[in-house]
Amino acid sequence: MVQSKKQKYTFLAFCLIPTFIMFSIFTLYPLFSGLYYSFFEWSGSSQDKTFIGFDNYIELFNDDIIPQTIYHDYFLVAAKVVGIMVLALFFAVALTQLKIKEAPFYRIVFFFPNIMSVVVIGILWAFIYNPSMGLVNSGLEAIGLESWTRAWLGDEDWALPSLILPSVWAGIGLFMLMLMGGIANVSKSYYEAAEIDGANEWQQFWKVTLPLVWPQIKISILYIVITTLNGSFIIVQVMTGGGPNNSTHVMGSYLYQQAFQQYNFGYGATIGVMILILSLFTVMILQFLMRRERVEY
Amino acid sequence: MRRKRSVGQIMGRAGIRIPLILWTIAVLYPIIWMFIGSFKSNGEIYANPWGMPDQFNFDNFVQAWTDYSIDTSVFNSLIVTVLGALLTLVLAIPTAYAIERLRFRGSHLLFTVYIAAMMIPMVLGWIPLFFLLQQFNLLDNIYGLAMVYAVSQLPFTIFVLTSFMSTIPKSLEESASMDGLSPYGVLLKIITPLSMSGIITVTIMNTIQFWNEYFMALIFLQTEGNYTLALAIDYISSEAEYTNAWGTLFASLTIAIVPVIILYAIFQQRIAKGMTEGAIKG
Numbered sequence: 001m002v003q004s005k006k007q008k009y010t011f012l013a014f015c016l017i018p019t020f021i022m023f024s025i026f027t028l029y030p031l032f033s034g035l036y037y038s039f040f041e042w043s044g045s046s047q048d049k050t051f052i053g054f055d056n057y058i059e060l061f062n063d064d065i066i067p068q069t070i071y072h073d074y075f076l077v078a079a080k081v082v083g084i085m086v087l088a089l090f091f092a093v094a095l096t097q098l099k100i101k102e103a104p105f106y107r108i109v110f111f112f113p114n115i116m117s118v119v120v121i122g123i124l125w126a127f128i129y130n131p132s133m134g135l136v137n138s139g140l141e142a143i144g145l146e147s148w149t150r151a152w153l154g155d156e157d158w159a160l161p162s163l164i165l166p167s168v169w170a171g172i173g174l175f176m177l178m179l180m181g182g183i184a185n186v187s188k189s190y191y192e193a194a195e196i197d198g199a200n201e202w203q204q205f206w207k208v209t210l211p212l213v214w215p216q217i218k219i220s221i222l223y224i225v226i227t228t229l230n231g232s233f234i235i236v237q238v239m240t241g242g243g244p245n246n247s248t249h250v251m252g253s254y255l256y257q258q259a260f261q262q263y264n265f266g267y268g269a270t271i272g273v274m275i276l277i278l279s280l281f282t283v284m285i286l287q288f289l290m291r292r293e294r295v296e297y
Numbered sequence: 298m299r300r301k302r303s304v305g306q307i308m309g310r311a312g313i314r315i316p317l318i319l320w321t322i323a324v325l326y327p328i329i330w331m332f333i334g335s336f337k338s339n340g341e342i343y344a345n346p347w348g349m350p351d352q353f354n355f356d357n358f359v360q361a362w363t364d365y366s367i368d369t370s371v372f373n374s375l376i377v378t379v380l381g382a383l384l385t386l387v388l389a390i391p392t393a394y395a396i397e398r399l400r401f402r403g404s405h406l407l408f409t410v411y412i413a414a415m416m417i418p419m420v421l422g423w424i425p426l427f428f429l430l431q432q433f434n435l436l437d438n439i440y441g442l443a444m445v446y447a448v449s450q451l452p453f454t455i456f457v458l459t460s461f462m463s464t465i466p467k468s469l470e471e472s473a474s475m476d477g478l479s480p481y482g483v484l485l486k487i488i489t490p491l492s493m494s495g496i497i498t499v500t501i502m503n504t505i506q507f508w509n510e511y512f513m514a515l516i517f518l519q520t521e522g523n524y525t526l527a528l529a530i531d532y533i534s535s536e537a538e539y540t541n542a543w544g545t546l547f548a549s550l551t552i553a554i555v556p557v558i559i560l561y562a563i564f565q566q567r568i569a570k571g572m573t574e575g576a577i578k579g
Binding site: 015022134178220237 | 313314316317320321323324325327328331342343346347388389391392394395399401407411414416417418419420421422423424425426427428429444445447448449451480481484505508509510511512515516527530531534543546550553554557558561565568569572573576577
């Protein structure tokens with residue numbers, strides 16, 4: 001190739017540097033500077049930014065709402081992992097193993113909520129939970145359970161559990177497809193061998209399918225955990241705004257309230273650092289717990 | 298290996314359809330009901346929230362257009378989406394090519410830095426970003442938002458494009474540069490057209506992402522004239538508690554979801570494949 005060293009480096013610089021500058025300004029700098037902001041008390045105007053050391057972190061540990069937000073986040077994580085994985089695994093097995101003719105139809109329908117906007121999902125489900133017109137209460141009345149009707153999103157005990165259904169509803173399709181991909185890679189001969197050995201479909205599921213799609217299950221769980229810890233606040237913000245009486249606040253929605261509604265930007269950044277640490281820590285622990293050797297038959 | 302199915306198995310096969318059909322209803326019913334609701338008057342929604350309208354009327358759409366100037370929001374969303382998606386490509390294609398094909402010291406590290414950014418909760422960065430945009434006079438500005446969107450999807454886009462580019466045979470580039478094509482020419486005339494399939498997949502996904510995005514818009518946009526569709530819907534929704542303009546709310550939700558449905562109808566396989574692979578390898 002006729003190309004001088006200088007030309008090569010110019011081209012390399014052309015490819016990499018503009019992109020990296022943009023990435024540094026809009027992603028790397030904000031992350032590091034968020035860390036830095038967490039040591040200041042700051043209401044947003046440039047004059048009154050005062051260095052206060054670890055005071056924000058001390059405040060964080062003494063803030064009664066913080067443990068609640070952490071609990072709410074992990075409650076949603078656990079509920080979503082169980083709800084999504086059980087249903088997604090069931091649907092994935094049903095659509096791949098049982099030779100259902102209209103399987104592509106179900107696949108297309110189940111995946112669609114994954115590409116809907118959280119705003120649309122949140123508002124739609126807020127209406128489904130609407131105390132006077134919503135589907136849930138009308139349904140309960142129709143089957144004679146008037147005593148069970150309530151203002152779902154306005155009830156301190158029920159608001160947070162009510163958020164599970166829309167989250168699961170919106171998430172299943174993607175994980176179903178991921179698991180279906182895993183099952184499709186399992187060779188038919190394993191099932192034939194299992195059948196000759198007299199294993200019924202239920203045993204085949206436990207002894208063949210589950211161990212062999214374990215890598216996909218593991219990735220799915222990790223993915224649900226990461227996306228929930230990093231993004232559950234969006235549906236919370238749309239559906240309840242953290243209320244009633246903080247009963248649905250998660251870490252991210254509390255950060256939004258502190259920083260952008262009450263102008264405690266330093267304290268907001270401290271909450272952000274906590275989210276970062278907790279989510280990295282959780283992922284590391286999960287990876288350690290789920291390090292199970294890949295099964296090869 | 299064929300054998301006769303027992304009665305139990307046939308029953309089982311019918312039984313398995315029950316949960317599948319129930320979930321289909323659970324997914325489709327709220328969406329269909331939202332469409333129907335957008336053609337009902339408020340009176341009808343109150344009297345019979347889950348039934349069919351007496352007659353289909355378009356008043357809700359007219360009202361969304363006139364009272365809530367949703368046309369401005371649709372226009373803003375379009376600008377943000379199209380500009381964001383284009384800028385993402387301009388930034389991502391050269392970097393993906395350099396990382397995948399021009400081995401240089403630190404290429405692996407650079408790739409790792411981009412990929413790691415996919416796992417980091419960006420909410421921490423949004424506070425400094427708010428003040429950064431303010432300094433650049435890009436706060437409450439849809440072009441600023443488009444830029445933020447583009448950079449936010451950079452890691453994912455680079456990730457998808459590098460894996461597509463790795464499948465292009467090296468000999469094509471080599472013979473092109475033998476023929477005297479500059480590296481810029483190779484990138485523009487050989488690599489870009491050959492990775493078109495990957496570029497299309499990733500662009501559709503970025504487009505849907507930007508069209509749907511809510512939270513960054515909530516933080517970085519402030520005046521109603523700059524609202525994207527997601528913010529306008531959120532605004533109409535919070536107003537509806539007092540005005541009870543439910544029909545208008547449904548109409549605006551319908552406007553937001555129809556483009557996504559159209560994209561999904563055309564590119565269903567690409568979208569599903571792109572998202573699952575992005576999640577598995579990322």
